[in-house]
Structures are given as C-alpha cells and as structure tokens.
Amino acid sequence: MKTLATLLTLLYFVAPSAAQNVDLGTDAQREAGRLMYNAKCSHCHGARGAGDGAATAFLRPAPRDFTTGTFKFRTTENGELPTDEDIRRSIRQGMPYTGMPPWPQLSEQEVDNLMYYIKTFSDFFSGPFAEVTALDMPSPPSITDESIVRGREVFLENSCIDCHGNLGRGDGPSGPTLTDQWDIPIRAADLTKRWTFRGGSTRSDIYRTFTTGLDGSPMPAFDIQPIEDQWALVNYVHSLSRDEADYSTYATSVFTTAAIDPSAGADAFSAAPEAFFAMVGQVIEPGRSFFPGVNGLAVRAMHNADHIGIMLQWNDMSADTDGINGPGLEVPIWPNDTDTTQAFSDAVAIQFPSGDGSGGGLPYLLFGDVSNSVDLWFADLSTPRADHYVGNGSGNLTASGMDYETSASYEDGQWTVIIKRDRTLDGQITFEDAAFAPVLFSVWDGFSRERGNRRGLTSWTYLYLEPAETESPLGPMAMYGLITLLLGLGATTLIRRKYSNVSA
Amino acid sequence: MNLLVILAIIAAWIGLRFLKANSLAWAAGIWVGLYVGLSYGINPPLPSSILSMFMAIITLALVTYLTAGNDRMKEMADTIVTFVVDKRYTGALIGVLIALPLLVSFKVYLNMTQAPEPPISGRTIHPVPPNTITVNGSPFNIVEGHNPYRELESSDPDAFALHLENGRRVYYQNCVFCHGDNMEGDGQFAHGLDPIPANFQDATTIAMLQESYLYWRVAKGGPGLPSESTPWLSAMPAWENFLTEEEMWDVIMFLYDYTGQRPRVSEEVH
Incomplete structure (x- = not known):
C-alpha cells in the first residue's frame, strides 16, 4: 500500500x-x-x-x-x-x-x-519557445456507422469542403489558389487516397493532422468539441478511401449484349471491374514532368460483338476546359517554363501498338518509335472529340483526321471520359476475345500546364477481353474425374489379379 | 525468400529421414516439398507457367531415379503391390481411389477458373554492350575505353572531390526521382515503372559492371538496349540528350562513391 x-x-x-x-x-x-x-x-x-x-x-x-x-x-x-x-x-x-x-x-x-x-x-x-509539450493523442475508438454519418456533418460544419471538396477529392473551390507559407503552390490532400497522406494514413495520424494542423501549409488546426465529433471526422475521412492503392497489372473488359454508348455515362460500366494504375511523371524525354497533376487512373472497359468502350476516371481539382492541348505540343525545359499567356486544357490519351502486334516487341513507350508506331486516341477535354494520331515517337505524331465517339464529364473533382471504338479497324489493333492487348495511358493536367511531353503516364500494361461465354468447368471436371477413377480401378484390378498370391 | 515455408519443408524432410521412409515415400516427399517451396517459398512468386516447367523436370528426374536400379524398382513395385493387394490396406485403397479423381477434378476446376495471366516478357538485365558507341558525336570504345576522370582519385583527390560533388548535383536533379534517395531503385516514381529502376546498392548491379558499361547505359538509356532487353518498356532516358559527357562520368563516380561499391576493372592481358 x-x-x-x-x-x-x-x-x-x-x-x-x-x-x-x-x-x-x-x-x-x-x-x-x-x-x-x-x-x-x-x-x-x-x-x-x-x-x-x-x-x-x-x-x-x-x-x-x-x-x-x-x-x-x-x-x-x-x-x-x-x-x-x-x-x-x-x-x-x-x-x-x-x-x-x-x-x-x-x-x-x-x-x-x-x-x-x-x-x-x-x-x-x-530560445524561449523551445520547451513544448506533446498534446494527448488518444487511441482511436472503434469505427461505427453512426460516427461516419456524424463525421460527414462535422466535415461540412467545419468547411473542410472548401479545400478538400464535397467528396474529398481535393477539389474544393479554394484548391487552385492554395500556396504554402513560402508562396509555392500546394494541393489540398485527396482524401480518397489515404496512401498518399504525407503525415501517415492511420486513424491516429489523421487525428494528429487535423487537431494540430500542418504548419506552413493552409491546413489549420481544428478544435472540434465534443471529442466524439473529432473521432467522427476521423472515421469519415478514413471511410473515404481504401487502405492501399492496390495498383493493377491489367484491366479487364467484360462482355455485354447491350450497345456501347459513351453518352450513357459511368453507370453503364458498373458491371466492369475497376483497374487502378499508378501514374507518374514523364521524366524520360525533354519536357520532363516532375510533379504530375494526376497520380492514379481508374480504368473500366466493356465490349460487345462489334465495339469496345473504355472508361477512364481520375481526380482533378479543377476541370480545365479552356485553352488547347495536344500530344505533340512543344514544352520548354522545367523550370524555364515561365510564359503563362497560353492556357492548357485537361486531356487524356490511350495508346495501343499499331497493327496486330505480331512483330515480337512493342513500340517505345513514349508514343512509339520510328519502326514501330502506336495508335493514340487523344481526347482534348476542351473539345467533345477523341482524335486519332499515329505516333512514331515524341515530336513525330500525325493526326489521321479520324475521331472516335467520346463523352467527357466532370463532377465533384472527378473526370469521366469514355471512348468507343470498333473492335476491328484497318491498320489498328484488333480486340480479340480472351487476348491481352498492350495499352498505355497518359493524362495531361491543364492546371499544371501539362502538354506534349509534360504529362503523367503509366507503364505499358494490358487490356484483357473476357470472352462472351466462359465454358462451365463442370463437364471437364466430371470427365477427368471419371477417367482417373476408371484408370485407378483398372490398375487395382490388374495388380490384384496378378499378385493376389503374393499377399502374405 | 519465405523462410518459414523453407524451414517447414526441411523439417518435414528430416521427419522422413527419422521415419526411415522408403524410396517411394521419399520421392513423394521431395516432389511435394519442392512444389510447396517453389510455389510459396520464393518472392516474387514464380509465374505458373515457369512453375509447371520446373515441376515437369522434377517429376521426370524422380521417375528416372526410382526406376534407375533393379533394387529400387523392386522396392517401389513391392510397396505398391502390397498396398493394393494386402487386405489390411483395403480401406486406405478405397480412400485413394476416391480421393484421386476428386483431386483431379479440383485441379481442372482451378485451371478453368483462375484469372488470366498477362504475357510474360523475359528480359536480359545486363545485355552484352556494343563494342563502340557514339556519344553526342564522339566515338567511345566500351571494351577498351575507360573513365577519363577515375585516375584523379589517386593523382588529384581535390579535383576528384569536385567531380563527385558535381555528380551529386546531377544525381539529385535527374536520377533521384526513379533510383531513389538511397539509390535502392525506390524513388518517388518507381511504383509506376515496370521494369523497376535499378538498385545500385545491390551487389549484382554496378558492383559487377565496369564504368564504361555504365557509361553506355547512362548515355543510351532504354532506347539503346538490344531487343532482348525490351527497350520499349524501359523508362531510363538516353542521358546524352540532357547531360554532357563529363556530367555522365561524374554521376557514375558519384554512384560508386555513395554506395561504397567499386567499379569492376578489366584485368590486364599479358
């Protein structure tokens, strides 16, 4: 005692x-x-x-x-x-x-x-302010549905949407104007990508971030009472995102009997699984992009007997539809890109190898090369079209004059672009059932003044077309099972007949 | 390496040894052990096509082993015959006769329902370089050429230090984004690249290459690779488009200095 x-x-x-x-x-x-x-x-x-x-x-x-x-x-x-x-x-x-x-x-x-x-x-x-006390950082209580619902209210009450946007995609109205204490442009966090949180992605990390603020950035400290509301906000932010990026290695297109209609929007693609690709700066050729505006691209695809539709979605804090863009536009070397008189629009491109791809290798990842061309479906989002280019390398792109049926929409910080093509097209890749078509995606963020070779891009990846009908495994399972059973019985009978006298 | 799996397999084999298992049981044990080890013991996992190839070779080897000598052949045959004929084993025999078809059906089910795998592109990591290359107009012989600044390391350490300092600047303005702050191939863009950037800390990269080889790789980048090294996939720039020859040598020397590796030198031929 x-x-x-x-x-x-x-x-x-x-x-x-x-x-x-x-x-x-x-x-x-x-x-x-x-x-x-x-x-x-x-x-x-x-x-x-x-x-x-x-x-x-x-x-x-x-x-x-x-x-x-x-x-x-x-x-x-x-x-x-x-x-x-x-x-x-x-x-x-x-x-x-x-x-x-x-x-x-x-x-x-x-x-x-x-x-x-x-x-x-x-x-x-x-100095005199050197002595500091760590604030109490409580352990997170369990997550409940009610707290997430309440967290949404706290999110709205505290004007989080001004910077982080209605659905947390970093697209609030203040987003494009944000700078840090040193006047360098800074972006509000995209709350739907927890894995990118600079201060860590656990609920304790989120709690620390909003209760103490991010000094030097526009993110203030919030003193929210009662404490249950603090955790409600944490749980809501936590609920906006999956745990990890889970980058895909290929996208799967699913078969549909319906017509492919880009104007029907994203809902028509809900049956297709989402593939999520990492997007990084083009740092290979001049015009290098060191901080691309887009860091991930979600892809869904559907096809019927004649057509294929590919839907691309990415988060962007502003829809830039004024200005121009093109895959072949010149870009001065960073950081000498100081003339800002010309505005650039957001844009996206899908790249496939030209022809049937039977040459063994692929065209060079940056718009192909002299001996292997790519077909580029390029959508400048200031226009309602996706134009076809043949690429034989950067600076060697030719518009064919052909364009594809396209739709583009921007809502709550997310672009949705759908491009439709015939499955068979002269000189271009044919989309065959149960085959992998090599594909590479590029996104240009107009706000970040991306154009030409300054852009975000994926590596070469694949688009797989699920066949219209998958064979049921039941028949082959029964057949091979039966054959094995008969073989087993046959062997047993033979051995028993021949050696039954050996048995001790 | 998944050490737990490997240890479990070794433990199982030691168990077989203590049980004084016969040749047939050993063959089965080795087959299962290698299958489990190859499937779950290695990271990154083997593609299934490669795994089937390995298992086919292993099966062939084990069958050859079992049937190679008369004694072993007889031992194996006797084991099987006893199991089939001896009344003590009838229950087990019926079990096996039922279990085998079920296993086969299950395997067929797995094969027909597994997710499709994208084509694998094998690539040679360190391809044979050409004899000579032309860097920004000046020819360079990879076989006989050498780093013109390396000798400064002993003859003029101060000048050498300046080259290293310049190499450091070049690295952090150009290379760090992919090859990373600690040169482990894990820069901030590495997660979006396939193939992944080279890890210079690894003993199998710059430590086993000559500086002239690195000069080729730096100057010509991905586009300069031979086709067996999939030049169309590589995100390595051809740095001759951005850097001077001296800057390229400086950054090469900085790679060795930072990682504590030494370039491989060609031995004098007398």
Whole structure:
C-alpha cells in the first residue's frame, strides 16, 4: 500500500513536467548529424537547412525550410515547435508520394544525431519557445456507422469542403489558389487516397493532422468539441478511401449484349471491374514532368460483338476546359517554363501498338518509335472529340483526321471520359476475345500546364477481353474425374489379379 | 525468400529421414516439398507457367531415379503391390481411389477458373554492350575505353572531390526521382515503372559492371538496349540528350562513391 502511495506521489510530480527539457544533443552528436545530413539530406533541404538544395526546384511539395522552425507533422499546438519524437518520426517514416523517403536503414543513434543537427538550423530550438509539450493523442475508438454519418456533418460544419471538396477529392473551390507559407503552390490532400497522406494514413495520424494542423501549409488546426465529433471526422475521412492503392497489372473488359454508348455515362460500366494504375511523371524525354497533376487512373472497359468502350476516371481539382492541348505540343525545359499567356486544357490519351502486334516487341513507350508506331486516341477535354494520331515517337505524331465517339464529364473533382471504338479497324489493333492487348495511358493536367511531353503516364500494361461465354468447368471436371477413377480401378484390378498370391 | 515455408519443408524432410521412409515415400516427399517451396517459398512468386516447367523436370528426374536400379524398382513395385493387394490396406485403397479423381477434378476446376495471366516478357538485365558507341558525336570504345576522370582519385583527390560533388548535383536533379534517395531503385516514381529502376546498392548491379558499361547505359538509356532487353518498356532516358559527357562520368563516380561499391576493372592481358 505504501509503495502505491509513493508511486502516485511520484506520478503527481512527474506528470506536469512531461514538457520536454530542451535537449540539443552533444557536440559529437550534432557533428555526426552534420556529416549524415550533408551526405543524405542537403541536396534537397540545402546546406544550411533553408530548403534550397540542388533538387528543390524539381520537388513539390517543396523540401522543408528548417530555418523558420515551422514543421508540418507535430503532436504540439499549432504554431509550436515539434517534439524530438515528431522530428524522429518524420525522418523514419518519410512522406509518401513526395521526394522525402522513409529512412528505415538509419539506426536510432543516427536519427537522433540528424534530429539534433536539424535543430541547429533554427534559433527557436534554443530560445524561449523551445520547451513544448506533446498534446494527448488518444487511441482511436472503434469505427461505427453512426460516427461516419456524424463525421460527414462535422466535415461540412467545419468547411473542410472548401479545400478538400464535397467528396474529398481535393477539389474544393479554394484548391487552385492554395500556396504554402513560402508562396509555392500546394494541393489540398485527396482524401480518397489515404496512401498518399504525407503525415501517415492511420486513424491516429489523421487525428494528429487535423487537431494540430500542418504548419506552413493552409491546413489549420481544428478544435472540434465534443471529442466524439473529432473521432467522427476521423472515421469519415478514413471511410473515404481504401487502405492501399492496390495498383493493377491489367484491366479487364467484360462482355455485354447491350450497345456501347459513351453518352450513357459511368453507370453503364458498373458491371466492369475497376483497374487502378499508378501514374507518374514523364521524366524520360525533354519536357520532363516532375510533379504530375494526376497520380492514379481508374480504368473500366466493356465490349460487345462489334465495339469496345473504355472508361477512364481520375481526380482533378479543377476541370480545365479552356485553352488547347495536344500530344505533340512543344514544352520548354522545367523550370524555364515561365510564359503563362497560353492556357492548357485537361486531356487524356490511350495508346495501343499499331497493327496486330505480331512483330515480337512493342513500340517505345513514349508514343512509339520510328519502326514501330502506336495508335493514340487523344481526347482534348476542351473539345467533345477523341482524335486519332499515329505516333512514331515524341515530336513525330500525325493526326489521321479520324475521331472516335467520346463523352467527357466532370463532377465533384472527378473526370469521366469514355471512348468507343470498333473492335476491328484497318491498320489498328484488333480486340480479340480472351487476348491481352498492350495499352498505355497518359493524362495531361491543364492546371499544371501539362502538354506534349509534360504529362503523367503509366507503364505499358494490358487490356484483357473476357470472352462472351466462359465454358462451365463442370463437364471437364466430371470427365477427368471419371477417367482417373476408371484408370485407378483398372490398375487395382490388374495388380490384384496378378499378385493376389503374393499377399502374405 | 519465405523462410518459414523453407524451414517447414526441411523439417518435414528430416521427419522422413527419422521415419526411415522408403524410396517411394521419399520421392513423394521431395516432389511435394519442392512444389510447396517453389510455389510459396520464393518472392516474387514464380509465374505458373515457369512453375509447371520446373515441376515437369522434377517429376521426370524422380521417375528416372526410382526406376534407375533393379533394387529400387523392386522396392517401389513391392510397396505398391502390397498396398493394393494386402487386405489390411483395403480401406486406405478405397480412400485413394476416391480421393484421386476428386483431386483431379479440383485441379481442372482451378485451371478453368483462375484469372488470366498477362504475357510474360523475359528480359536480359545486363545485355552484352556494343563494342563502340557514339556519344553526342564522339566515338567511345566500351571494351577498351575507360573513365577519363577515375585516375584523379589517386593523382588529384581535390579535383576528384569536385567531380563527385558535381555528380551529386546531377544525381539529385535527374536520377533521384526513379533510383531513389538511397539509390535502392525506390524513388518517388518507381511504383509506376515496370521494369523497376535499378538498385545500385545491390551487389549484382554496378558492383559487377565496369564504368564504361555504365557509361553506355547512362548515355543510351532504354532506347539503346538490344531487343532482348525490351527497350520499349524501359523508362531510363538516353542521358546524352540532357547531360554532357563529363556530367555522365561524374554521376557514375558519384554512384560508386555513395554506395561504397567499386567499379569492376578489366584485368590486364599479358
């Protein structure tokens, strides 16, 4: 009993001083941190921590400027310095879908050394505001349907839609105007892609992000009461997204007896499974795209005896339908692309190898090559058409004058584009049952001034056409089972007849 | 490698050893063990067509082994005959006669309902380079050529350090997006690329290649690959379009410096 009392007394005195004593590390730790920082961090964060390294111009979100003491991911009040553990966590976990990788290969000592060295970049860490207290981060309660419904209300009450959009696709009205503290354009998170959350994707991470805010970005801290509403908001945001990206290796087109009608919209494709492809910047040829506006593309496809329809959907914070676009437009080298007089529209393209693809290899992934051409179905979304181009490489594209039946619509931050083609077309790939057609997708985000070779693209992937009728496995199963049974019985009978006298 | 699966298989084989299993049981044990090991023990998993090929070879080898000697042949035949004829085993025999057709039917079901697999494109990772290439107009002999700046490492360390520093700049302005901050082929665009970018930390990439080979790969990129290396899939740029020859050598030296690897050198032929 006495021990318990002592313990409680101790706790009473210890708890209020949980505010960390400012620990700046030893000279040796900071020196080790400096060497490590110069080897692994300085090319983005800059030799003096000002976020101005050699790679900075090519990264968005930009690498953090440590000199201002402003940190996004904290367990401390909005505007305060982070705790040591906050800095360690950011180094260890990195920030998904940015230039900041996780550093699991560093030892605890190495991470500590880096943390101490990073703290030398800002005087705030040795000043009067250096002592900070981590806020209480409760463990998440279980998810209930009611809390998700309530979370939607909290989402609306707190104007989250202004930046994140009605369905959370990052398409709020303020979206296109957002910049960080350093006036560099920044995007509201697409809440339907939890795997891209910079501060982590667990419910605890989401809780930390909205209760403490992302300092330096337009994301404020929200003090929502009662606490049940905080978790309701977390559960709602959590419910908007699946856990992982689950990128596909091919798309499957399903057979339908109905007509393929692009104007019927997305509902007509609900029977087709969704394939989700990673989309990354075209960084291979001049015009390189270092921060493409689109990072994933959902594909569904359906076909009947004569036609195939391919539906492409992606999230885009704004529908850019003014301006022009084209797969062959010239692009100056980044970051010299400063003339903004010409606006560019959003656009999308599907690329197939020309002909029957029997030549062995494929055309080069960037619009084909001199000896192997591609057929490009290119839809500039400022027009209601998808035009046909023959590509023999970037800068070597010819419009054939042919166009395809297309529909395009934009709703709640999502483009839906449907392109229809005959399954057999002279000189172009034929879509055969039960066959894999190589395909590659490109998306241009007009807001990010993407055109020509500056775009997001997938790798070569495949479109598989499910045959109209799949054979029932029952017949063959019965047949092969029966044959095996007869063989077994036959062998048994033979062996028994011949060797029955051997039996001891 | 899925270590748990491999260990379980080895444990099962040790068990067979203790049970003093006969040749037939051993053959069955080896067949099942290898099948399970090849199916679940390796990452990334083998494509099913390759797996069937391996299993066909293994089956052939085991049948050859069992039927190779008269003693083993007799041992196997006796085992089977005893099982079929001896009354003690009638129950088990009926079980086998029923189970086998069911297994076959099940396999047919699996085959007919499994998701289709996209075509596999085998590719040679380190193809044979051409003898000479022309980089921005100047010819370079890959077999006899060498990095003109490597000698600075011993003759003028300060100048060498400047080359490394320039290589660092080149890397983080051009290569990091795919090959990654730690050069493990896991940059921020790597998840969208197939084939994936090379991992320079791995002992089977730059550590086993000469610098002149890297110069070829850097200067000519994916489009310069021979067809057995699927040039149409590779997202590696032809860097001669962006960088000077010196910048390409600098970044190559930086790759070795950062990863702590040494370039392979050709041995002097006397």
